[in-house]
Amino acid sequence: MDQRFAEEAPIAEANRLRVVTHTLLGPRYPPTVADQLMPGIRNMRDSSTYQAILVEGRVEGLAEGRLEEARALLLTLGQRRFGPPDQRTRETVRAMTDLARLHALAERLFDAASWDELLATR
Numbered sequence: 001m002d003q004r005f006a007e008e009a010p011i012a013e014a015n016r017l018r019v020v021t022h023t024l025l026g027p028r029y030p031p032t033v034a035d036q037l038m039p040g041i042r043n044m045r046d047s048s049t050y051q052a053i054l055v056e057g058r059v060e061g062l063a064e065g066r067l068e069e070a071r072a073l074l075l076t077l078g079q080r081r082f083g084p085p086d087q088r089t090r091e092t093v094r095a096m097t098d099l100a101r102l103h104a105l106a107e108r109l110f111d112a113a114s115w116d117e118l119l120a121t122r
Helices: 002-008 011-025 031-037 039-044 048-082 087-095 099-108 115-120
Strands: none
Touching: 002 011, 011 031, 011 048, 031 039, 048 087, 048 099, 048 115, 087 115, 099 115
């Protein structure tokens, strides 16, 4: 495959095809198999496609990390205020994907009298 890319496409296009092919192999095959099928991919770290994938992954990872931390902090501080959350409360907090809402709930934490009152806040 790599030989065809090199022979039949301009250098920039061949590099892009290598990165895209390796990326598409990832969900179906373990990394060792994908690396065997595309041995030159490790040299592609400087390609714009590879760099774009890295940046997107970092942005998504940071966003998910911020959500996880906000959820954990809300549950920890809420437990100190209201006692241990029940299963429904934990599931409700863990299902939240709006960071601004989680922050708003944290700000209201010491104004509410219970988990139910806190989570009923809009």
